[in-house]
Amino acid sequence: MKYVDEFRDPVLAKSLVHEIALMADRLAARLSRPLQVMEVCGGHTHTIFRYGLKDLLPASIEFVHGPGCPVCVLPMGRIDDVVAIAEHPQVIMTSFGDAMRVPGSKRSLLRAKANGADVRTVYSPLDALSLAVANPDREVVFFAIGFETTMPSTAITVLQAEKLQVRNFSLFCNHITIIPTVKAILDSPDLQLDGFLGPGHVSTVIGNRPYDFIAQRYQRPIVVAGFEPLDILQSLWMVLLQLEQRRCEVQNQYRRIVPEAGNAVALDAITRVFELREFFEWRGLGSIDHSGVRLRAPYARFDAERRYSIPNLKIADPKSCQCGEVLKGIIKPQQCKVFGTLCKPETPLGALMVSSEGACAAYYQYSSIALHRTRPALVGAATATAVATEA
Amino acid sequence: MRELIERFVLPVFDNELLHPLEDQACIGLASLATHGDRLAFTTDSYVVSPLFFPGGDIGKLAVCGTINDLAMAGARPLYLSCALIIEEGLASEDLLRVLTSMAGQGQACGVQVVTGDTKVVNRGAADRLFINTAGLGVVPGGVSISASRARVGDRVLVNGTLGDHGIAILIARNELALQSSIESDCQPLHGLVQAMLGACRDLHCLRDATRGGLATVLNEFAQSSRVGIRLNESALPLQPEVRGACEILGLDPLYIANEGKLVAVVPRAGADAVLAAMRSHPAGRDAAIVGEVVEQPAGSVLLDTLLGGVRVVDMLVGEQLPRIC
Numbered sequence: 001m002k003y004v005d006e007f008r009d010p011v012l013a014k015s016l017v018h019e020i021a022l023m024a025d026r027l028a029a030r031l032s033r034p035l036q037v038m039e040v041c042g043g044h045t046h047t048i049f050r051y052g053l054k055d056l057l058p059a060s061i062e063f064v065h066g067p068g069c070p071v072c073v074l075p076m077g078r079i080d081d082v083v084a085i086a087e088h089p090q091v092i093m094t095s096f097g098d099a100m101r102v103p104g105s106k107r108s109l110l111r112a113k114a115n116g117a118d119v120r121t122v123y124s125p126l127d128a129l130s131l132a133v134a135n136p137d138r139e140v141v142f143f144a145i146g147f148e149t150t151m152p153s154t155a156i157t158v159l160q161a162e163k164l165q166v167r168n169f170s171l172f173c174n175h176i177t178i179i180p181t182v183k184a185i186l187d188s189p190d191l192q193l194d195g196f197l198g199p200g201h202v203s204t205v206i207g208n209r210p211y212d213f214i215a216q217r218y219q220r221p222i223v224v225a226g227f228e229p230l231d232i233l234q235s236l237w238m239v240l241l242q243l244e245q246r247r248c249e250v251q252n253q254y255r256r257i258v259p260e261a262g263n264a265v266a267l268d269a270i271t272r273v274f275e276l277r278e279f280f281e282w283r284g285l286g287s288i289d290h291s292g293v294r295l296r297a298p299y300a301r302f303d304a305e306r307r308y309s310i311p312n313l314k315i316a317d318p319k320s321c322q323c324g325e326v327l328k329g330i331i332k333p334q335q336c337k338v339f340g341t342l343c344k345p346e347t348p349l350g351a352l353m354v355s356s357e358g359a360c361a362a363y364y365q366y367s368s369i370a371l372h373r374t375r376p377a378l379v380g381a382a383t384a385t386a387v388a389t390e391a
Numbered sequence: 392m393r394e395l396i397e398r399f400v401l402p403v404f405d406n407e408l409l410h411p412l413e414d415q416a417c418i419g420l421a422s423l424a425t426h427g428d429r430l431a432f433t434t435d436s437y438v439v440s441p442l443f444f445p446g447g448d449i450g451k452l453a454v455c456g457t458i459n460d461l462a463m464a465g466a467r468p469l470y471l472s473c474a475l476i477i478e479e480g481l482a483s484e485d486l487l488r489v490l491t492s493m494a495g496q497g498q499a500c501g502v503q504v505v506t507g508d509t510k511v512v513n514r515g516a517a518d519r520l521f522i523n524t525a526g527l528g529v530v531p532g533g534v535s536i537s538a539s540r541a542r543v544g545d546r547v548l549v550n551g552t553l554g555d556h557g558i559a560i561l562i563a564r565n566e567l568a569l570q571s572s573i574e575s576d577c578q579p580l581h582g583l584v585q586a587m588l589g590a591c592r593d594l595h596c597l598r599d600a601t602r603g604g605l606a607t608v609l610n611e612f613a614q615s616s617r618v619g620i621r622l623n624e625s626a627l628p629l630q631p632e633v634r635g636a637c638e639i640l641g642l643d644p645l646y647i648a649n650e651g652k653l654v655a656v657v658p659r660a661g662a663d664a665v666l667a668a669m670r671s672h673p674a675g676r677d678a679a680i681v682g683e684v685v686e687q688p689a690g691s692v693l694l695d696t697l698l699g700g701v702r703v704v705d706m707l708v709g710e711q712l713p714r715i716c
Binding site for chain 2: 001002010043050051054056098101123146147150202277346364365366
């Protein structure tokens with residue numbers, strides 16, 4: 001398959017790994033500790049685990065898993081809000097799959113669905129809009145999540161809804177922006193990162209220039225990376241080469257998809273429809289300034305927050321939850337006190353165990369051999385899966 | 392109800408055992424004993440939506456699925472029951488089409504529907520049509536196939552490409568704007584199993600890789616037999632279109648349902664002969680050896696990735712969901 005198989009070539013992978021190992025060993029010796037490279041994006045975490053890339057790399061280099069998973073950072077309070085909206089009898093709540101499983105303080109959207117709320121999976125916000133057009137007597141709400149990657153399609157859906165004069169469609173906006181997050185990580189005293197793999201799909205929208213401050217102000221190399229295994233290996237190689245040559249630059253490894261200046265049409269739609277919130281709550285990371293967006297005033301009628309009354313409470317994470325530390329890369333998933341015991345895919349305490357791109361879920365699913373024990377086969381209708389929410 | 396049976400069921404299924412329309416079918420024990428020494432007995436319910444999809448329909452699915460459950464014990468499938476739960480308002484052409492498909496499939500396999508039931512429920516109480524079947528077959532003497540019989544050194548085989556059915560259904564549901572020629576692989580496997588037994592009487596494990604896919608079956612074997620199983624990613628047969636659909640959606644073909652694929656665990660000495668027998672059979676042209684049974688980690692399934700890394704292939708929790716971004 002074109003654009004897939006070439007980027008999974010085992011022979012190329014082997015030679016890249018060899019080069020990476022040589023450089024990593026030299027650099028680690030220079031620093032007297034292993035190198036730490038953060039992959040910001042949950043999709044990269046997923047690839048690393050799915051292809052067993054960690055096994056191929058030497059001990060002189062470590063991946064630190066970043067917070068770039070929009071499902072993982074949804075705070076409990078926002079889940080309670082979306083569940084409250086979904087439980088209105090008139091409402092058809094539409095959502096991407098994984099987000100339905102995130103536990104709120106009482107239940108998840110999936111549990112609400114099992115209790116009778118009309119919650120449906122969609123693959124695109126435009127599907128939600130079609131649902132609204134097809135069901136004029138119902139209120140359709142779209143649970144909008146994601147970084148800049150998914151903002152354009154939400155924005156375009158709002159513009160389309162306006163054009164078609166749809167009256168029964170709104171969205172609960174939880175879109176977040178990547179740059180403030182990365183900055184919060186760089187400012188964190190607990191971390192010692194040597195370089196970054198930048199989020200490939202976010203960059204298709206925003207381009208590469210927004211990352212300049214990482215190289216210039218924080219003096220760390222960042223390589224915007226694709227999602228196939230060779231993309232990740234090549235990007236890692238590029239980061240190490242920069243470190244070896246003592247350069248700090250923004251480089252684009254994902255050139256086949258990412259334009260330097262981003263996507264003007266997408267950016268235009270985003271700017272028309274959204275504005276920055278003063279601050280936004282992130283699970284595990286607390287409040288980050290200018291990190292979330294909301295609909296601009298002209299589109300207020302499409303804003304579910306303004307249409308429905310919601311609890312709007314800040315709910316603290318469960319006491320045993322160490323999601324924040326994992327999200328910031330301070331600890332690895334298996335170092336969390338409740339990993340694999342109280343917190344497992346069947347009974348997730350935090351969103352990192354729910355999302356297929358969450359570091360904990362990836363680690364648990366793909367590499368926790370030591371945790372394997374007989375579990376009942378839970379393959380079946382999604383509503384049959386119980387989700388624990390208590391701490 | 393009598394009218395339903397006379398208008399739809401009898402014209403399609405009629406046979407000696409069904410015709411008297413008694414409350415039960417009586418089958419001579421002596422005739423059963425000519426085929427083997429144990430009765431194989433299975434039941435299943437079919438609720439697939441849509442009722443008709445590329446490569447099959449709910450009727451074909453019901454007959455093949457039940458036959459396959461019997462075949463996985465090495466049994467010769469003989470008789471089926473068929474209970475229909477019909478939602479009020481189902482078009483009679485659709486019902487007739489499903490029943491005709493069932494009868495045709497049964498005839499092609501030498502299997503008869505000998506007893507059944509029909510119920511009509513109010514609109515909304517069923518999703519158009521639910522079908523329950525039970526199947527009877529006989530296991531020949533000396534054949535002992537079980538999930539607990541996998542042994543270190545055994546080879547893991549599949550009879551063809553993975554994920555076809557699940558993807559065909561996903562596309563037929565029209566929820567994705569994907570166009571494709573992928574068809575369900577729905578087919579009976581009893582003939583293939585007979586060919587495999589001919590090449591190696593001592594097959595250890597057999598299971599059809601329906602809901603949950605290859606990964607789920609292998610986890611079941613690993614746990615039942617307390618062994619490890621190591622899969623080779625580059626050996627997995629996949630149609631390019633199925634791969635493509637999985638790549639776009641972020642789905643793992645290892646977990647996607649099949650309706651005409653079995654997973655076999657075969658002693659190492661017999662593996663090549665079984666593979667050859669499978670490839671000579673129409674239901675096994677793309678058969679492949681995809682892995683082997685190892686001692687550790689007991690109860691787990693590992694995958695040797697394309698790149699030489701290793702990852703665990705775990706039991707799935709809930710449904711697989713497409714990627715978000």
